[in-house]
Amino acid sequence: MVAAMEEDEKKQQAEVMVTPGEVLGRVSDVKPGRGAYAAVHNDTVYASLTGFCRTMPPSPDSSDQRPTVEVTGHKAHGPVPQPGSLVIARITKVMAKTASADIMCVGPKSVREKFTGIIRQQDVRATEIDKVDMHLSFRPGDIVKALVLSLGDSRAYFLSTAKNELGVVSAESIAGATMVPVSWTEMQCPLTGQIENRKVAKVAS
Template sequence: MKTKAMEDAAAIYRTPGELLGSAFDYIAGTGTYTFQNKVYASLVGVQHIVEARSGAADLRPSIEVRREKQRGAIPQPGDIVTAKIAKVQARMASADIVCVGQRAVKEKFTGTVRQQDVRATEIDKVDMHASFRPGDIIRAEVLSLGDARAYYLSTAKNELGVVSAMSVAGATMVPISWQEMQCPLTNQTEPRKVAKVE
């Protein structure tokens, strides 16, 4: 018999924008989406594979991401977090932290990405409005606890930055370089500080 501890140890945690597999192998289920024949997570949670029912027209298993119901995580300096940009100003962007590593947070934690923490080079040329937009999902590192209201976050590494963004047309944009994303519907490009995808 599986214990709760054994189930937790076997659980695979997923975050928005994370590649789950090929659309040729899986049907995109709850908490996922497909793009260019690949299935990605659309929310924070635990990955589940659901086998097709016998006699079903499509025999591929479904892949799902379901929200976690356990105690939430608390950000610590050095942690990699996923956050949603709430507001962008000239010298900083504020974001709501949604998960720490691959664990969802239960309480509200706010993070701040300062202009000097957006990227590692040409710091003085950073344009906050060309790096992030409200609604963007970013991957960032917690630098410190900051002030009483917010954690200081950094996206100054190649693998950190915007992982998911919506275009003006309402489509999930695709990264085309480290500083641009493109709308698949209109082919319009928008500037972003893009996280490098493995």
């Protein structure tokens, strides 16, 4: 009984509450598990969701003897954006250099927590980056398909639409109709025929 209580106490001490972007350790010391990821540019392991962090020892027969750090969410587990994930997001705000979005799906699964994404001017498209006009690329309410680049500084994920198949997949015209893509940079309202600018995602044929 005493041993069990001591074990519970150790477990509670080992589990620490963390939030996205919090440093969990160095890649040389620990391996990222569920709810954690390693940033290549600085070899640091970060938390990717809010929850309890715990460290698990390696199995004795493993060639990699680093312990694994994982973060288990305080809410029911849903998918969590990771660098390299494809996400579907709704644009909420467009500014001169960035657009903000709420991430709705990671891959085919809907998220259960709120994750914010930011698309920076340099990540909108692959060419003529300095000529990108954010207001001609996205509008609030647009649904975009994007790639998660990294966890940014403000607890928001940096997203990219710089590939042909990424960008706006659904947009509503000023008249309230779902627009049809007519080129890489334009969508047309089927009701009024009016054309609006967007960074359009290429539809798989």
